[in-house]
Amino acid sequence: MSKVVLITGGSSGIGKSIGEFLNEKGFIVYGTSRNPDNYKNSKFPILALDVKKVETINETISEIIKKENRLDVVINNAGAGITGPIEEIPESEIKNNFDTNFFGPINVIKAALPQMRKQESGLIINITSIAGYMGLPYRGVYSASKGALELLTEAFRMELKDFNIKMTNVAPGDFATNIAAGRYHAPLLENSPYKKPYGDTLELMNAHVDNGSNPNMMAEAVYKIINNPNPKVHYKVGEFMQKFSIVLKRILPDKVYEKLLMKHYKL
Structure with missing residues (x-):
């Protein structure tokens, strides 16, 4: 029996690569987007879902279960980048990022668990980030949101053990996707004390994404995990x-590791 897979944010970037790879391997794949009409040529169905709106999560997961009678794998891939000096990022943007990167996945998991518990099996893969393992300058909010999801998964795994439901984190590094174009950038303010270091770091971050790895590497990793x-x-x-x-980070003294990061970012 082909496994039924749901990938949030499956219309582009890493999510699209994972979806196409799994589709070719014979999985029944459903991706999601806030604007599915923009992806009518997708190799697998793209359904309407906004991880910040619980009603759309519940409706879409119910639709998949009604059609397929099961849900085997959920890949929490939808996410948003955010950069800027923490002091200058509006509180509303910080909350918006956590709504997408942290609370969104929680609500997707909550919606999927009853069906997985009913069928006594399931796998949930949370796409986090290597940035979630460390507080990165001018990416602090992003690091925090992804780090929170990493820790949540650790707790969830133990709570789900009795139901034969597995959960894991996959933390990607920099991949050549369009995430930089979609992330929130705090503006470079002329009178900001952070203008030069933030501007230099922003250029470096964008270069890392532009020169990142092929997202097919993530697709192959997810396939092996499944x-x-x-x-x-x-x-x-x-x-x-x-x-x-x-x-x-695990083996070096904190201040030594901090100096390495600052040297990397030329701070």
């Missing part, structure tokens, strides 16, 4: 140095 009967708690996917940066 076929693993006992997935790990955490996975990291990306260039060696990006993954190794997490190891360094």
Whole structure:
């Protein structure tokens, strides 16, 4: 029996790559977008869903279950970037980012769990970020939202153990997608004390995304996880140095690691 997979944010970038890869492997794939009419040529169905609106989450998941009678894999991929000096980012934008990157996945999980518990099986994959393992300058809000999802998954795994429902995190590094175009950028203010360091860091971040890895790497990693009967708690996917940066954080004194980050970002 082909597994039924739901991918939030499956219309572009990493989500699209995962969806196309799984579709080719014979999975029944559903992606989501706030504007599904823009993706009528997708290789798999794109349904209307906004992770910030609980009613759309419940409606879409109910629609899939009604049609397929099951839901085997949920991939919480929908997310939003945000950059800027924390002092200058409006509170509304910070809350908006957490609504997408943290509360959205929680509500998707809540909507999927009753069906997975009913069928006594299921897998939930939360796409986080290597940035969630460390507080990055001018990406602090993004790091915090993704780090929160990492910790939530650790707790959720233990709570779901009795129901044969698995959950894991997959933390990508920089991939060549359109995330930079869609993220919220706090404006570079002429009179800001952060103008030069923030401007320089912003250019560096955008260059990292432009020169990032092929998102097919994420698709292959997710495929292997789905076929693993006992997935790990955490996975990291990306260039060696990006993954190794997490190891360094564990073994180096805090101030030494902080200096390495500041040197990397030329601060």
